[in-house]
Amino acid sequence: MGRKLLLENDHIEGIRKLDVYRKHGGYSSLEKALKTMTPEQVVEEVKASGLRGRGGAGFPTGMKWSFIAKPAGVPRYVVCNADESEPGTFKDRYLMERIPHLLIEGMIASSFALGARTSFIYIRGEYFYVARILEQAIAEAYEAGLLGKNIMNSGFDHDCYVQVGAGAYICGEETALIESLEGKRGNPRIKPPFPAVAGLYGCPTVVNNVETIAAVVPIIKDGGAAYASIGVGKSTGTKLISASGHINKPGVYEIELGVPVEEFIYSEQYCGGIRNGKKLKAVVAGGSSVPILPADLILKTAAGESRLMTYESLADGGFASGTMLGSGGFIVMDEDTSIVKNLWNFTRFYHHESCGQCSPCREGTGWMEKILHKILDGNGTLADVDLLWDIQSKIEGKTICPLGDAASWPVASAIRHFRSEFEEYVRNGKSIKDVKHYFRLHQVAEA
Amino acid sequence: MAKVTIDGISVEVPDGTTILQAARMIGGDIVPPTMCYHSKLKTSGGYCRTCIVKVTKGSEKDPRPMPKPVASCRTTVMDGMEVQNLTSPDLLEARAGVVEFLLINHPLDCPVCDQAGECDLQNLAYENGKAGTRYEFPRREFERIDIGDKIQLHMNRCILCYRCVKTADQVTDGRVHGVINRGDVAEISTYITNAIDNDFSGNMIDVCPVGALTDKTFRFKSRVWYTKPMDAHCKCTKCSGKVRLWYKGEEVLRVTGRRDQFGEVTDWICNECRFEKKKTSDWTIEGPAHIDRDSVISANHYESLKALKADIDRQRKALPHGDKVTLGHGALDPNNQ
Ligand SMILES: Cc1cc2nc3c(=O)[nH]c(=O)nc-3n(C[C@H](O)[C@H](O)[C@H](O)COP(=O)(O)O)c2cc1C
Numbered sequence: 001m002g003r004k005l006l007l008e009n010d011h012i013e014g015i016r017k018l019d020v021y022r023k024h025g026g027y028s029s030l031e032k033a034l035k036t037m038t039p040e041q042v043v044e045e046v047k048a049s050g051l052r053g054r055g056g057a058g059f060p061t062g063m064k065w066s067f068i069a070k071p072a073g074v075p076r077y078v079v080c081n082a083d084e085s086e087p088g089t090f091k092d093r094y095l096m097e098r099i100p101h102l103l104i105e106g107m108i109a110s111s112f113a114l115g116a117r118t119s120f121i122y123i124r125g126e127y128f129y130v131a132r133i134l135e136q137a138i139a140e141a142y143e144a145g146l147l148g149k150n151i152m153n154s155g156f157d158h159d160c161y162v163q164v165g166a167g168a169y170i171c172g173e174e175t176a177l178i179e180s181l182e183g184k185r186g187n188p189r190i191k192p193p194f195p196a197v198a199g200l201y202g203c204p205t206v207v208n209n210v211e212t213i214a215a216v217v218p219i220i221k222d223g224g225a226a227y228a229s230i231g232v233g234k235s236t237g238t239k240l241i242s243a244s245g246h247i248n249k250p251g252v253y254e255i256e257l258g259v260p261v262e263e264f265i266y267s268e269q270y271c272g273g274i275r276n277g278k279k280l281k282a283v284v285a286g287g288s289s290v291p292i293l294p295a296d297l298i299l300k301t302a303a304g305e306s307r308l309m310t311y312e313s314l315a316d317g318g319f320a321s322g323t324m325l326g327s328g329g330f331i332v333m334d335e336d337t338s339i340v341k342n343l344w345n346f347t348r349f350y351h352h353e354s355c356g357q358c359s360p361c362r363e364g365t366g367w368m369e370k371i372l373h374k375i376l377d378g379n380g381t382l383a384d385v386d387l388l389w390d391i392q393s394k395i396e397g398k399t400i401c402p403l404g405d406a407a408s409w410p411v412a413s414a415i416r417h418f419r420s421e422f423e424e425y426v427r428n429g430k431s432i433k434d435v436k437h438y439f440r441l442h443q444v445a446e447a
Numbered sequence: 448m449a450k451v452t453i454d455g456i457s458v459e460v461p462d463g464t465t466i467l468q469a470a471r472m473i474g475g476d477i478v479p480p481t482m483c484y485h486s487k488l489k490t491s492g493g494y495c496r497t498c499i500v501k502v503t504k505g506s507e508k509d510p511r512p513m514p515k516p517v518a519s520c521r522t523t524v525m526d527g528m529e530v531q532n533l534t535s536p537d538l539l540e541a542r543a544g545v546v547e548f549l550l551i552n553h554p555l556d557c558p559v560c561d562q563a564g565e566c567d568l569q570n571l572a573y574e575n576g577k578a579g580t581r582y583e584f585p586r587r588e589f590e591r592i593d594i595g596d597k598i599q600l601h602m603n604r605c606i607l608c609y610r611c612v613k614t615a616d617q618v619t620d621g622r623v624h625g626v627i628n629r630g631d632v633a634e635i636s637t638y639i640t641n642a643i644d645n646d647f648s649g650n651m652i653d654v655c656p657v658g659a660l661t662d663k664t665f666r667f668k669s670r671v672w673y674t675k676p677m678d679a680h681c682k683c684t685k686c687s688g689k690v691r692l693w694y695k696g697e698e699v700l701r702v703t704g705r706r707d708q709f710g711e712v713t714d715w716i717c718n719e720c721r722f723e724k725k726k727t728s729d730w731t732i733e734g735p736a737h738i739d740r741d742s743v744i745s746a747n748h749y750e751s752l753k754a755l756k757a758d759i760d761r762q763r764k765a766l767p768h769g770d771k772v773t774l775g776h777g778a779l780d781p782n783n784q
Pocket residue numbers: 052053054055056057058059061081082083084085086169170171172173174175207208209210212213401402403406
């Protein structure tokens with residue numbers, strides 16, 4: 001059985017409430033940090049833990065924290081990225097909904113480590129009801145003296161605010177998030193400067209994912225070394241995986257990094273195998289932007305080794321035969337799935353979510369969607385498939401923020417691994433059996 | 448100081464200089480094209496991606512190449528940096544891609560656009576684009592809007608360079624327009640068709656690289672290449688008073704700010720100078736303005752025909768069997784339009 005560090009108590013009745021959370025050890029990490037550790041020691045533990053950002057990029061959190069500029073007299077901010085909008089990813093919602101105090105405790109402890117007097121949780125607009133849950137938790141924390149002045153008599157003051165976004169995927173990109181938090185249009189900033197130097201209101205800022213911040217709590221509790229003892233190589237600790245698609249048991253799972261992909265898909269402990277006894281066709285392993293892999297390549301690397309749920313193993317083979325762990329949005333597709341139709345759906349999403357600042361992403365995402373539409377309508381040509389490939393290659397790496405890449409990778413990987421399916425659409429067009437379903441989607445999109 | 452090498456040419460520049468500025472110091476063909484950067488506007492640049500270059504060596508200290516092309520207008524040089532622009536075929540291909548993206552939704556209505564002849568997008572497409580388009584879908588369309596009595600917004604032509612937004616922020620005393628919506632339906636708009644009515648708003652027309660913001664007092668009066676630019680000044684209490692007058696015969700058809708060789712405005716002017724002073728007697732004339740960027744304007748007037756000839760030669764060489772193409776009699780006669 002895998003150890004659970006975040007969701008250990010998620011099933012406990014009333015864990016959303018402060019008293020129940022505290023009865024099960026809640027806020028003891030904060031107390032430990034405030035009473036027995038210096039901020040630098042907390043940063044050191046996080047470094048030792050090997051924790052990597054759970055928002056998608058997997059950047060080492062301890063390193064990010066040590067980069068924060070500390071000019072005298074300038075406030076620093078901690079911002080929690082709860083914008084969770086990547087299709088296929090819903091783990092942060094689960095965590096916040098079930099155990100909101102875990103995030104609040106992590107926010108206060110992280111802010112202590114980074115010397116931030118104020119922190120913000122930026123949550124996507126569609127999660128308004130989760131924002132209410134967080135606000136209730138924050139109110140409870142203030143009442144109990146866990147927020148506000150002189151927390152637990154440590155002399156540390158801290159205020160934490162929840163800010164609801166207006167429903168834009170791009171506001172999950174950390175600098176667009178900061179702009180939005182400042183009340184501006186959510187356009188990503190051109191970097192440098194990075195938020196660690198000039199972030200919120202021009203002050204040094206750390207932006208971390210919900211799960212990253214929550215993981216700081218067990219790291220303080222058991223120490224960085226204990227956390228690092230879980231996992232494989234540079235993929236330490238546990239990770240929340242949002243499992244969806246054609247599996248028997250969709251849901252949020254906390255896994256120890258290093259579980260074989262095959263075990264994750266087929267074991268009863270996790271996804272429970274493919275629904276209706278169907279065969280596995282493909283997996284998008286880390287949220288809609290990461291490359292899709294066909295069944296053989298997701299279960300085994302190109303070299304024939306068993307693929308593991310780690311940053312390194314999933315990336316093995318580069319984009320030619322590998323993918324990314326990303327945000328942990330694990331989307332499983334069975335043999336009846338149309339890769340082209342699914343790609344159209346993803347591409348439609350990126351087209352809709354582009355902020356429009358830079359030309360390749362603004363213009364290219366819509367163009368790709370239109371071509372996919374044409375192919376699905378049965379009007380495509382083989383040249384259209386080559387054109388799609390060319391367009392994605394001209395977006396990738398030429399944009400301000402990684403949304404351009406996120407829009408390109410699904411297109412590139414679908415063509416790379418499933419080109420014959422595009423050709424089939426070109427040849428057979430509308431006669432393809434799933435077309436009815438497509439038209440329903442299509443009408444919804446146009447309504 | 449930092450030493451940077453662009454397409455094999457080295458230059459020493461002060462720390463903090465961008466790759467683009469360094470390239471401009473070297474000058475000539477290696478200067479990357481720009482659409483959204485404007486030297487007089489803080490934080491401009493980074494959006495259009497036409498100025499991308501390849502950094503093949505990061506610096507003397509860290510020689511690793513940069514993994515992706517970078518926007519030269521927003522990337523500062525490091526000592527020992529090596530950059531490729533024209534010398535990298537991949538990069539030129541990537542730039543042609545950017546140009547294509549900028550054009551797929553552009554109406555290509557140059558024949559009825561006031562900007563034609565002094566349009567950065569025309570210049571860009573001509574020098575860096577490809578003939579023909581691979582885009583076969585309907586182009587995006589917006590209604591034309593009059594924003595105030597002096598400026599018309601023709602959103603179909605906008606490339607979302609954000610220059611007018613930054614001008615309004617930095618030059619006028621209050622911005623009442625901005626970008627609304629997102630992605631490829633993002634548009635420049637005022638708050639509920641608010642008039643842009645402000646002493647310096649006319650500068651937005653000058654910074655607009657395309658024909659999206661045009662001067663309503665000049666609309667359709669003349670193609671720009673039939674007009675002669677003259678530098679002039681006046682004593683103005685609001686602005687520098689340094690302007691460019693555009694004559695047709697004896698008549699001043701429009702007044703604009705002056706631009707440097709990269710088409711960027713050098714001195715902001717007020718709306719009174721721009722829209723109200725359209726008589727020669729309002730101005731002290733300095734002399735003909737030198738414009739080498741928009742060849743149709745310069746070639747039609749005072750400049751030697753050498754540059755135009757060279758340009759035509761270049762086009763001709765680019766054509767299949769171009770060397771066999773001959774120009775008709777009088778083709779280079781400036782009076783022969
Ligand atoms: C288009 C785009 C959307 C993103 N959305 C999210 C998001 O919803 N949640 C998140 O935590 N990170 C998101 N990120 C990543 C953030 O920019 C940032 O890397 C992350 O919040 C850093 O936190 P971490 O180091 O804890 O992962 C997004 C990035 C991009 C480019």
